């Protein structure tokens with residue numbers, strides 16, 4: 001068994017910026033705030049800039065009203081940042097240029113599959129691909145196959161030909177991670193740019209040195225490293241995926257766990273400084 005085709009070591013980010021990149025789809029919960037605090041603290045300890053990036057490319061789920069609410073929550077918990085927050089919704093040109101480059105390299109193809117079709121096709125066992133991996137249904141369609149599907153009114157998503165690439169990295173917290181990539185989506189069939197594309201372009205263009213984010217995103221990093229490599233971009237020096245905050249029952253934090261936002265904790269008589277201390281205290285592991 002050989003090692004990965006691409007491996008990213010854990011390097012010293014020096015004084016290059018850190019970032020927090022919330023999606024404005026609701027209030028930040030305490031787990032988000034804890035991750036933000038860890039990202040902020042790590043950057044400030046390095047005497048590096050700290051940037052906020054509003055990840056509002058998902059046009060169906062992002063709401064303008066949450067942007068200011070989230071920024072206010074970050075301020076309240078004691079986080080400051082440098083410059084104006086960057087908005088992904090204003091960076092479509094950059095994402096389009098990345099898509100054009102992938103296209104020019106012959107790395108993209110149109111995918112007409114629905115979620116249900118992918119689930120069905122992927123339920124057949126296929127070796128080392130994990131459940132939910134794209135089985136490659138549209139990978140080798142002919143031009144007439146594609147014309148037929150377009151005529152049936154199905155808008156295509158764009159996927160990259162990553163199929164089978166093995167990518168590894170050394171996470172600063174979680175250690176060595178390796179993943180075999182499937183052909184993932186870089187542009188959705190509603191026209192929105194996909195998270196992995198936008199985040200890869202932005203982290204490189206913003207010169208991010210360290211990515212600190214929740215461990216739920218650990219799996220996305222190999223995709224981002226592969227994309228960055230194909231796009232000739234410099235990846236962040238370090239990735240630190242921090243454990244998710246859990247409820248009393250050991251499950252991922254959710255509404256049923258009671259007071260999970262700063263606002264709710266304050267309504268219950270706590271104050272922002274106390275919550276901040278609790279969050280930092282509960283994050284000793286990092």
Ligand code: GLU
Nearest residue numbers: 021022023055199213217
């Ligand atoms: N926008 C993502 C989220 O709110 C975070 C992306 C990232 O940190 O790379 O879950």
